[in-house]
Amino acid sequence: MLAAVGPAMPRGSGWTFEPKYDGIRVLAVASGRDVLLLSRNGNDKSAQFPEIADAVRALAIRRARPLVIDGEIVGLRQGRLGRFQDLQGRIHRRATTHDGHPDEDTTPATLVAFDLLTDDDVVLVHEPWTTRRRHLEALIRTDEQVPALRLGETSADGTAMLAAARRQQWEGVIAKRTDAAYEMGQRSHAWLKLKVEHEQEFVVGGYTDPRRGRPFFGALLLGHYVGTDLVYAGSCGGGFTDDELRAVFHRLRAIPRQHAPFAGAPPRTRERAHWVTPQLVVQVRFNEWTADGKLRQPIYLGLRDDVDPRQVHRETESIQPTVAAPGAPSLPSGATGPPVTRRAPRTESRPAAARPSDRGASDRGASDRGASDRSASNRSDARTPRGVRRPISPRGDGPRLMCGKPGRVSRAVVSGAVDQLDWIEHEGGGEGMLALGAGCTLAVSRLGKVFFPAVPGGRPLTKGDLFRYYASIAPYLLPTIADRPLVLRRFPNGITRPAFYQQRVPGPAPRGVRIERVAAGKGPESTAEPRLIGGDLVTLLYIVQLGAVSVDPWHARVGSLDTPDYTIIDLDPGPRATFRRVIDVARWVKEELDSRGLVAALKTSGATGLHVVLPLVSGTPEDAARLVAEIVATAVAERHPRDATVTRSVRARGAATVYVDYLQNIRGKTVAGVYSARARPGATVSTPLDWAELRDDLDPAAFTIETVPERVQRLGDLWAPAMRHRNDLATLVDSTSAGHGHPSGHAHSPRRSA
DNA sequence: GCCGAAG
DNA sequence: CTTCGGCAACGCAAG
DNA sequence: CTTGCG
Numbered sequence: 001m002l003a004a005v006g007p008a009m010p011r012g013s014g015w016t017f018e019p020k021y022d023g024i025r026v027l028a029v030a031s032g033r034d035v036l037l038l039s040r041n042g043n044d045k046s047a048q049f050p051e052i053a054d055a056v057r058a059l060a061i062r063r064a065r066p067l068v069i070d071g072e073i074v075g076l077r078q079g080r081l082g083r084f085q086d087l088q089g090r091i092h093r094r095a096t097t098h099d100g101h102p103d104e105d106t107t108p109a110t111l112v113a114f115d116l117l118t119d120d121d122v123v124l125v126h127e128p129w130t131t132r133r134r135h136l137e138a139l140i141r142t143d144e145q146v147p148a149l150r151l152g153e154t155s156a157d158g159t160a161m162l163a164a165a166r167r168q169q170w171e172g173v174i175a176k177r178t179d180a181a182y183e184m185g186q187r188s189h190a191w192l193k194l195k196v197e198h199e200q201e202f203v204v205g206g207y208t209d210p211r212r213g214r215p216f217f218g219a220l221l222l223g224h225y226v227g228t229d230l231v232y233a234g235s236c237g238g239g240f241t242d243d244e245l246r247a248v249f250h251r252l253r254a255i256p257r258q259h260a261p262f263a264g265a266p267p268r269t270r271e272r273a274h275w276v277t278p279q280l281v282v283q284v285r286f287n288e289w290t291a292d293g294k295l296r297q298p299i300y301l302g303l304r305d306d307v308d309p310r311q312v313h314r315e316t317e318s319i320q321p322t323v324a325a326p327g328a329p330s331l332p333s334g335a336t337g338p339p340v341t342r343r344a345p346r347t348e349s350r351p352a353a354a355r356p357s358d359r360g361a362s363d364r365g366a367s368d369r370g371a372s373d374r375s376a377s378n379r380s381d382a383r384t385p386r387g388v389r390r391p392i393s394p395r396g397d398g399p400r401l402m403c404g405k406p407g408r409v410s411r412a413v414v415s416g417a418v419d420q421l422d423w424i425e426h427e428g429g430g431e432g433m434l435a436l437g438a439g440c441t442l443a444v445s446r447l448g449k450v451f452f453p454a455v456p457g458g459r460p461l462t463k464g465d466l467f468r469y470y471a472s473i474a475p476y477l478l479p480t481i482a483d484r485p486l487v488l489r490r491f492p493n494g495i496t497r498p499a500f501y502q503q504r505v506p507g508p509a510p511r512g513v514r515i516e517r518v519a520a521g522k523g524p525e526s527t528a529e530p531r532l533i534g535g536d537l538v539t540l541l542y543i544v545q546l547g548a549v550s551v552d553p554w555h556a557r558v559g560s561l562d563t564p565d566y567t568i569i570d571l572d573p574g575p576r577a578t579f580r581r582v583i584d585v586a587r588w589v590k591e592e593l594d595s596r597g598l599v600a601a602l603k604t605s606g607a608t609g610l611h612v613v614l615p616l617v618s619g620t621p622e623d624a625a626r627l628v629a630e631i632v633a634t635a636v637a638e639r640h641p642r643d644a645t646v647t648r649s650v651r652a653r654g655a656a657t658v659y660v661d662y663l664q665n666i667r668g669k670t671v672a673g674v675y676s677a678r679a680r681p682g683a684t685v686s687t688p689l690d691w692a693e694l695r696d697d698l699d700p701a702a703f704t705i706e707t708v709p710e711r712v713q714r715l716g717d718l719w720a721p722a723m724r725h726r727n728d729l730a731t732l733v734d735s736t737s738a739g740h741g742h743p744s745g746h747a748h749s750p751r752r753s754a
Numbered sequence: 755g756c757c758g759a760a761g
Numbered sequence: 762c763t764t765c766g767g768c769a770a771c772g773c774a775a776g
Numbered sequence: 777c778t779t780g781c782g
Contacts, residue, residue, distance in 0.1 A: 024782060039782070091782055092773045214767060237768035238756050297755055297769065501762040
């Protein structure tokens with residue numbers, strides 16, 4: 001269970017507050033004489049902290065029961081809880097001494113226990129915090145405390161605790177809902193991080209070259225004045241938008257300098273450094289000063305053209321963005337000067353320095369994660385079935401209203417729906433109730449709204465036009481999305497207006513719309529979110545009513561969510577690449593597939609590219625699906641480096657190359673499905689093609705919601721037959737490792753982590 | 755850990 | 762929504 | 777030397 005970033009001190013009762021310990025988060029698992037101290041990545045730290053393992057073992061033996069304790073390993077300084085820096089020396093060390101116990105040089109450490117997941121055979125995970133805490137306090141009695149294991153502090157007074165955090169330089173405070181269950185391996189809003197943050201101005205003394213894929217520069221080299229010396233304070237590369245990188249770079253390029261402006265030896269950087277005359281001042285938010293005077297977790301906030309660089313000193317009491325305590329409005333940290341110049345955030349116009357604490361809170365909580373956040377439990381759950389599902393009935397516990405079999409729809413219903421939509425749009429004021437047979441109805445509205453502005457030689461297309469397209473193509477589309485969770489990208493006001501993604505089902509859905517709880521990631525059942533499941537006409541038309549333009553199905557179906565039944569190679573041309581080049585790359589992909597005995601179906605993406613889809617035999621693991629796409633994509637890119645690339649970052653790809661994207665085969669990512677309309681001018685459609693249609697004059701823009709129904713009438717459904725031949729990857733993976741070898745080898749390299 | 759880019 | 766990748770920092774270990 | 781970890 002991980003804490004979300006809290007925008008402010010939560011109000012009302014039902015919360016308890018604990019210090020945010022600055023150490024290593026572990027789950028201590030003790031059973032019999034066996035003890036594991038599992039870090040977030042699932043690594044056992046008991047070799048590094050034997051005294052803690054011993055203390056946990058002793059406790060489990062004394063109480064004669066298995067235990068799972070959640071806590072933080074914290075370094076001790078003069079008997080008081082220290083900082084992460086105090087632990088750094090022993091995080092990785094195999095054994096601290098010959099007898100397996102820490103010697104005098106190693107900093108002592110303790111496990112601060114703050115939660116109890118299981119107590120003997122009682123599973124406490126689903127109990128409220130209050131109950132878990134009661135068990136924990138009974139387990140770790142204060143009169144029996146040992147140095148290596150102690151009970152975490154908790155208090156009902158959040159304001160006082162935050163004040164203490166500020167005084168004692170903790171990282172912050174964690175607020176926990178007392179009625180909330182423990183959510184294994186998940187970031188949860190039942191736990192909120194209230195951080196003590198610092199910010200101040202710094203002088204820019206240089207910058208580093210960017211690494212791959214990054215525009216303009218990597219990081220700013222920062223300093224502050226001590227007397228006449230400019231003292232290096234570390235660098236800062238986070239917090240820039242691309243626009244800000246460009247703007248700052250242009251300022252820096254104008255003031256180059258031969259030698260480092262910093263006092264003493266020039267700072268050593270990983271990438272090459274460029275020096276500038278120290279006159280540019282920036283505002284930076286950061287977590288803390290490290291022992292050697294560098295910034296920890298620095299974030300760029302903006303330029304401070306109003307500040308004289310000579311006046312920039314290290315502030316002993318950096319003005320901190322305080323969280324809003326009840327009755328105490330947040331302190332404007334820009335009080336020392338005018339606001340920093342920075343682009344207006346998306347939502348509202350407000351200078352970053354004026355209200356820094358809200359940055360990254362309200363709209364960024366969900367993105368607060370990293371590889372190191374993947375908890376031990378996440379890892380260990382990776383092999384367990386994760387698609388636990390439970391049908392939800394819209395009301396009561398009665399059987400779900402079925403509007404036909406999934407993937408099927410009758411001709412009569414389709415033509416009836418098209419006629420009704422036509423009438424509602426043109427005679428009924430754009431709003432009305434669709435009857436879809438078998439007693440199923442669906443309210444639709446705003447059918448006259450223009451969703452697609454007119455393209456040359458065409459007319460504007462309305463929401464009603466989109467509705468009618470989907471109704472008429474439903475007999476071919478529905479089988480391809482049957483039983484698949486759908487990701488929505490909603491354009492409530494047409495494709496020229498802002499859109500947003502939605503995975504969880506929005507609010508109460510109309511009767512007949514299929515919703516099931518599907519685990520978002522790898523977590524246990526408790527993490528399952530209600531999602532829309534494709535297959536019937538009501539659900540399809542409902543997502544159109546919500547403003548979805550495309551239909552984006554998962555690659556796996558409920559019931560077998562771990563095993564996708566196809567894998568996709570997405571050919572995506574750069575801004576200056578012609579479609580002709582996409583066609584060439586598609587041909588090379590076809591050659592590559594042929595040479596490996598693989599069979600694939602072809603469709604336009606509906607946008608500017610092509611999709612090559614490989615059907616897979618049932619039971620193909622996710623990893624294998626992704627790997628085969630990667631192997632083929634990498635092989636093509638290596639054979640035709642001037643035309644094709646597998647570089648993910650948009651900026652690092654040549655503008656005239658075709659991106660061979662194998663990374664769409666990931667949970668949570670989707671690709672517009674076959675027969676899906678796209679949010680593109682002219683309402684283009686992802687259209688199945690025969691490989692023989694891959695001619696030089698192929699024009700993907702010709703396939704639109706106006707033309708595709710007629711094409712399908714004429715040629716029939718090309719997709720179902722093309723998807724019938726399924727590839728068995730077991731044979732391919734064998735031949736790859738034995739024969740050709742992996743093109744680059746990096747497919748097996750571990751992923752980067754934080 | 756932080757953030758922005760991207761689908 | 763979700764994932765990816767670039768950025769910080771630092772001492773240590775593994776390849 | 778680079779890379780991964782926390």
